[in-house]
Amino acid sequence: xxxxxxxxxxxxxxxxxxxxxxxxxxxxxxxxxxxxxxxxxxxxxxxxxxxxxxxxxxxxxxxxxxxxxxxxxxxxxxxxxxxxxxxxxxxxxxxxxxxxxxxxxxxxxxxxxxxxxxxxxxxxxxxxxxxxxxxxxxxxxxxxxxxxxxxxxxxxxxxxxxxxxxxxxxxxxxxxxxxxxxxxxxxxxxxxxxxxxxxxxxxxxxxxxxxxxxxxxxxxxxxxxxxxxxxxxxxxxxxxxxxxxxxxxxxxxxxxxxxxxxxxxxxxxxxxxxxxxxxxxxxxxxxxxxxxxxxxxxxxxxxxxxxxxxxxxxxxxxxxxxxxxxxxxxxxxxxxxxxxxxxxxxxxxxxxxxxxxxxxxxxxxxxxxxxxxxxxxxxxxxxxxxxxxxxxxxxxxxxxxxxxxxxxxxxxxxxxxxxxxxxxxxxxxxxxxxxxxxxxxxxxxxxxxxxxxxxxxxxxxxxxxxxxxxxxxxxxxxxxxxxxxxxx
Numbered sequence: 020x021x022x023x024x025x026x027x028x029x030x031x032x033x034x035x036x037x038x039x040x041x042x043x044x045x046x047x048x049x050x051x052x053x054x055x056x057x058x059x060x061x062x063x064x065x066x067x068x069x070x071x072x073x074x075x076x077x078x079x080x081x082x083x084x085x086x087x088x089x090x091x092x093x094x095x096x097x098x099x100x101x102x103x104x105x106x107x108x109x110x111x112x113x114x115x116x117x118x119x120x121x122x123x124x125x126x127x128x129x130x131x132x133x134x135x136x137x138x139x140x141x142x143x144x145x146x147x148x149x150x151x152x153x154x155x156x157x158x159x160x161x162x163x164x165x166x167x168x169x170x171x172x173x174x175x176x177x178x179x180x181x182x183x184x185x186x187x188x189x190x191x192x193x194x195x196x197x198x199x200x201x202x203x204x205x206x207x208x209x210x211x212x213x214x215x216x217x218x219x220x221x222x223x224x225x226x227x228x229x230x231x232x233x234x235x236x237x238x239x240x241x242x243x244x245x246x247x248x249x250x251x252x253x254x255x256x257x258x259x260x261x262x263x264x265x266x267x268x269x270x271x272x273x274x275x276x277x278x279x280x281x282x283x284x285x286x287x288x289x290x291x292x293x294x295x296x297x298x299x300x301x302x303x304x305x306x307x308x309x310x311x312x313x314x315x316x317x318x319x320x321x322x323x324x325x326x327x328x329x330x331x332x333x334x335x336x337x338x339x340x341x342x343x344x345x346x347x348x349x350x351x352x353x354x355x356x357x358x359x360x361x362x363x364x365x366x367x368x369x370x371x372x373x374x375x376x377x378x379x380x381x382x383x384x385x386x387x388x389x390x391x392x393x394x395x396x397x398x399x400x401x402x403x404x405x406x407x408x409x410x411x412x413x414x415x416x417x418x419x420x421x422x423x424x425x426x427x428x429x430x431x432x433x434x435x436x437x438x439x440x441x442x443x444x445x446x447x448x449x450x451x452x453x454x455x456x457x458x459x460x461x462x463x464x465x466x467x468x469x470x471x472x473x474x475x476x477x478x479x480x481x482x483x484x485x486x487x488x489x490x491x492x493x494x495x496x497x498x499x500x501x502x503x504x505x506x507x
Contacts, residue, residue, distance in 0.1 A: 037148025038078035040139055042242040049138050049244030056135040056270060059180065065134040070107070073100055073150075080148035083140075084110070084130060085276070086156060088117045089166050089464070090355065090471055090496040091406025093276050096130070097149070107132055110154075118471060118496070120156075120166050128164060129157040133173070136273060141239045144284055153273055165463055168408035169272065175412055176269045184321075186415050187313045187395075189265035190275055192403050193306040194282060195294040196229055196257050202292035203299075204503065206492040212299055214257035215291060228291070233259050236285045243281070245274055255304040265311065265395075268415065272407035275308075279403075295403040296495060297354070298361035301487050305362035307370070308403040311387070312414065313395040314338075323394035328429060329377050329386045330394060336429075339375050339384055339396055341421030342414065343432060346373040346383055350439050351450040351472060352405065352413050357479045357491040359402045360442045370399035373437040383439065400439065404497055409460075409468075416459050442483065443476045471496070478507055 040048070055065065073079060082103050085095045094117065098110070115126035136153040145151075156167035163170045179186055198213040199205065206212070216229035233250050236259075241247045246264035253260050266274065279295055286293035298305035313322045314334070324332035331339075342349070354360060363371040369381060375396075376382040385397040401410055440446040450456055450469060457465050479490035493503055 035147075036078055037080055037142075038076065039142040039147045042141065042238060045139055045141060045242040046244060049242070050246075052137055052139075053244045053266075053270070057267065060135070062134060065137070066107075066132075069134050069137045070104065073104060078148055079150060083145075083149055083151040084132060084154045085151060086130065086154040086167070087169060087276060087406065087408060088120060089168065089406070089409070089468055090118060091276075091404070091409065092118070092496055093280060114156075114164075120164075127159055129159065129161060131155040131157050131161075138243060138277075141242050144239050144281060144288075151277075165461060166467060168406060168412060168464075169269070172272060172408045172412040173269050175415065176267060179415075182316075184314055184316045186268040186411075187265045187315060188268045188271035188411055189263070189311040189395075190271065190401075190407075191260060191262055191307070191309040191311075192275060192278060192295070193253050193258060193260045193308070194279075194403065195255070195296075195299055195306065196232055196259060196286060197292045197294055197299075198290075199292060200287055200290065203294060203296070203492055203495070203498040204500075206489065208486060208489050211487065212294070214300075216252070216257045218252050218256065228289070229257055229259060232286060232289060232291065232293075233261065235289075236282050237261055239281050239285060240278065243277060245278070253304070255300070258304070258306070265313070268411045269408075272411055275407045295497065296492065297356065297359045297402040297404060298364075299358070299487060299492070301361070301485055305364075305369075306403045307362070307399065308401045308405065309385075310398045310401045310410070310414070311395045312338075312398065312418070320391055320394055322396070323389070323391045325391070330389065331386060331396075335394070335396060337423070338418035340423045340427045340432060341418050342384060342396075342398065343373055343375065343427060344424040345417050345421045345453075345455055346400075346437075346439060347446075347449040348453040348456050349413055349417060350400070351443070351446040351468075352410055353398070353401045354439075354443075354446065355402070355406065355472065356404050356495050357443050357476055357483075358487070358495060359404065360440070360446070361483050361487065361491070362402060363400075363439060363441065371439045371441075373439060375432050404495070413456075413459060417455075420459075421455065442481070443472065444481060447472055447476065 079100050081097045083095050083097050087093055110130040112130055113126050114120035114128035133153045133155050138151050140149050140151055155170050156164040158164050196215050198215050216227050237250045248262045250261040282293040322335035363369045370383050372381050374382050375384040377386040383400045385399055387397055475494050478494040480488055
């Protein structure tokens, strides 16, 4: 029997010739693409540019189009390149299969392409011959879909830009590295999670499994144009954090979704699970996602005032006061899961006090040391399982448009002893009764989000207790799937 290798003229070592780009070149290409996005190059010009590139580059086999559902779960579809070139303006999908989107009787949705988000992927992480773009969800008529919070944040960012303003965001997203694949879906209360490193804050040997994971993640992240700053093990054992530069709010939200995706894939390649649940292990520090915000106008940081209190401007303090005044309204957005409220434990540096401080890390908002370039506010309450598009949009809208409590002033914002809800049921009650949330999100989005949170809460014991329960893990919106959900 004749084999492929016996046919003359066929080189079996190069049957597949798909695009693989060295990391240093990847970084340059992705930073250039990121700058085009920041410069707001015309959408049609970008579309023409990248369609021509896809046509000319024969080594690309597929385009990954991604989007996030109402709760922030990341979804991806791989389109064959040749199909996408012909059908990029008519992509559709079944929205009824995505939590928080359409009903069965109105399920067809359109998937537009945001060409400004075109990025090249590390082939050792995603496989060769692929690029990625973010999608924009539209209804059957081509109108922005109200449950697509990425589209909502994009539109709001454009409104600010027309006023000469840019909302800058940087997150500090913590995670855990656990032994085994799919450790969250395989969770059992009696066993818990198995950590891979017993090191601590800034303390891990170069050959430690956690350190090796961080190094590989940082390399891929850098190649994708994140503009890395620092990375390190965190306070809890087997916990990590990688920091990268601030950027415009929409790009920051996109990067967070990619950060978590690359972390999970990198961990899986090493036989581990990267976990972003807020408090997967009781008795140690949980995962936070401190969210740093500043506003610039015509290139100048409007949050800085060298003569102001803590060197913040009056605009910044008004922003802070509005966030504090609406803290209870926003809590379910910033802490969207049953497990989130296990993290808000004051014994573990939990930022559960509705106040601001330059030094007290239990405050909802901290004022970091800064100068004209770096002055910002840090919203410490946000959990890493929050929908970044929904969270950033809500924080920005509140900071600009919220109402300020009469009781708030320079002294009370530092000394008041009010606390955020201590469980998801109290947070649901605050969210449900909030007219401000309804004005900000619209009644339909508010209703859908509330329904999702109630459904998850009802599958877990109301009292958190001292042991992490099965329901708060396997029915979590970033963990569960249709099969697990139906088995309740």
